[in-house]
Amino acid sequence: MPRQLYFDTPDAFLEELRAQLNAGIPRRRLRARLPFHLHEAEELLIGRPSRLRYFALGGGLAGFGGGFLLAMLTSVDWPIVTGGKPIVSVPPFLLIGYLLTILIGSLSCFAGFLWLSRLPDPGPLVSDDPFDPRFVLTINDEEAS
Amino acid sequence: MNNDISAPQVETDVLTAMRRPGPAWLTGLGLAGLLFAGGLALWAYQIMHGMGVAGITHPVGWGVYITDFVFWVGIAHSGTLISAVLFIFRARFRTSFNRAAEAMTIFALMVAGLFPLIHLGRVWRFYYLFPYPNQRQLWVNFRSPLIWDVFAVSTYFLVSLVFFYVGLMPDLAIAARHRSGRAGKLYRILSLGWTGNLRQWRHYGRLYMFLAAFATPLVASVHSIVSWDFAVSIIPGWHTTIFAPYFVAGAIFSGTAMVLTLVIPMRRVLNLQEHIPIDHIEAIAKILLLTSLIVGFSYVIEHGMAFYGENLFEMEQFRFRALGHYSLLFWIMIMCNAVLPLLLFIRRLRRSLAFLFVLSLLVNVGMWLERFVIVVCSLARDFDPYNWGNYLPSPVECGITLGSFGLFFAAFLVFVKTLPVLSITELKER
Structure with missing residues (x-):
């Protein structure tokens, strides 16, 4: 017992x-x-x-790369000059990357937490x-x- | 610190606050609900009749709606400051405010998010703002600050929501233990079956730290991005490099004032005096004082640079703000944001709840006016005198603004009766 x-x-x-x-x-x-x-x-x-740090790192990197690529590839897909700026305008695209680093990093941390701590747990x-x-x-x- | 309060006492005190709404709560909710319903009806009226019912027109195309948007996003900021930044700095007074401040962040962002839609006119096209593969094969313009806003505010909302929910999880499990019947079952389900075993706590501790670390840069970046809606243009009075820090300080200033507006009555009505000691309220008052000094300094810099820079249009703009058509609003703003908060240097006033409550209301009035002055004055007097014109908000715009306050306070009132207003787990830890 x-x-x-x-x-x-x-x-x-x-x-x-x-x-x-x-x-x-x-x-x-x-x-x-x-x-x-x-x-x-x-x-x-x-x-x-805790292994949660890998989720933070993975999510953050995926968010940064994904955000930058989203902005870059959609601009290249229909190249139209606005405001006299280059088609791939690095500073504003970095901003999108930065914001998605935080968003995807946080969400992947939360998902990782649920996975690692076996929640939601219907048992209790x-x-x-x-x-x-x-x-x-x-x-x-x-x-x- | 109030280490002398036992753990069971913390639980009962906080959970008792959630019981039996009294007449004051019901009246408050009724009033707030009425305001909100009025605002909704006016929005429906605007949708039916078109944007002509709002006072915005040439040359002032951004009016009260954009003012409201900037104001509410600003209110959200101190919630994150208190919950994330003070967590990283291990400030112990944070536990008295973090839950209420986080809830305030969520509600303020919900309200803020409505204003670009209200301002949009054809609200049913709102999804054009998001990048998605569409039939027209068009993508959003990522070089536009308005799209940065969409990303900044939605990121901020989602991250704040996750942070708020994660903080609540153990407390929901505690609330479930104290409640029977359906309510108890619902709290238990919302806690996802939290039992507090070591495996859960261990990852939870790391998660909370990571979320705080992710949310901390948002405190500085979200309102910076909102400020770039203005600063990236070339309009006199908007096109300045100090806009980002100036807006961030203003956001924390107004948000801190809103925390006091909400927490001082809440503490009294819910009998939480022991858990929210006056020392902690004084600490918040010090943040208010510090940010007021930064905001006051920004006003001086803004005007000083305009006159030092010898740019004719910039000089005329700042002369107009102080002495022109909207000068009354400008001087009320200076009084509320930069002069009256200086009284917080007096310790006795910093510890007086009545004074802090009145001051917090005045600061919110002042900060709303600050955004109004920035948005409207610059558009009313740009480069060409042929293009000048004054703006007066229409009753529809005023009604929708009041409605937004109704929604915010109604949401907060529902929050205090449905969720633990203090973090029980963190109070026990304290």
């Missing part, structure tokens, strides 16, 4: 977590639920940074599993983990 321990304060929770790890319980047997993010818990239980909705206001440390059995 998995054991569940409840704590009201982050300090008590972290103290217990450290004690469990020091007692030789492997990380994979420990599960945590928190009312707010604790970086220490992340370091103790996972210890590597069906089983009526609420967001606990306390710090919960679950210690799984060897075979269950």
Whole structure:
């Protein structure tokens, strides 16, 4: 049977977590639920940074390239001189690239977050599993983990 | 800091604020709804009868609608400043305002986005603004500042919406726990099944940081791009290089004032005095003071450069602003934006809620007038005296403007009763 321990304060929770790890319980047997993010818990239980940064980088680059290319290729597609400016007017096209860097970067980060944290999760909705206001440390059995 | 308030207390206080709307709320919503309905009816009237019912005509083709657009986009800015920039700088007073300010950003942008459409006349052609493969094989002109605007404002709206929603997710799960029945179910679904396990928090923390980092440059860029609608032209009074920083400072100034206009009554009506301490309101008042100084400095520079530059048209334009047909509006603007906020140097006034509330209203009046003076004066007196002419807003334009305030306040009133007005999770963390 998995054991569940409840704590009201982050300090008590972290103290217990450290004690469990020091007692030789492997990380994979420990599960945590928190009312707010604790970086220490992340370091103790996972210890590597989130992969979300690749989504930020990928989305940002795709947005920049896509925005610039959109402006450039549509101008080349029907080359008409307006305001005496060159057909490929780099400064204003960079602006479109810049704005789409932010837009696509943010949206891809959000999508990446949903993917990495397995949301939306219908499980808690069906089983009526609420967001606990306390710090919960679950210690799984060897075979269950 | 108010670390002495326990976590369950934070939850109950914030969620109690969402319960049982009182008569004041209902009256407010009724009034705002009426204003909005009036504005909508006038817009329908304008669509039926054509743009002739608006006062804009030759030579002033940009009037109250463009003024309103610039004003509302400006209001949106301080929301992002508070939620993203202050997050990156780890300013602790941010938690008292961020949720309300983010909601304000969304509503202000919704309202702002309507004005180019209202100004468009043939609103059913609005989609011509977007680049899409069409039968006419035409694309939008990416060299036009008006298209930069389309991209800037829609990017700003979508990024702010995602930022607002992400901030809400854990709080929606808390609200679901406190509510039973259908409302509880709905909050639970909107929270996407958030349980607060470490995997969720870990990516959430990174997401919030990335979104703040993506949104921060928008604070500077969106109103810069709006200012280029003017500065890229050659009209005297518009064609200046200081326009971008001048507009950004003005945007943060007016937005900060709007935060105070909304939060001071909200704090009192919803009994949130303990969670929004006076020290934090004072911090916002300091931002108001700083941006007022920048705006005042811009006025001096703008006029100083016009006279120093010896450009006849530029000089005449700035003489006209201060002494011509619209001089009354100009001096009210100077009073509200550059003179009265100097009183914030006095600590006692910075901490007086009544003073701050009245000042915030005056600053909003002043900032609306600033946009009016910039937009209208330059068009009313350009190069050729044969081309001069004064503009008076028509009742339709005034009604639609009032309607926009109705929509904004109605949306905010609905927000305070349906979503947690403070970030419960961040207050607990504090």
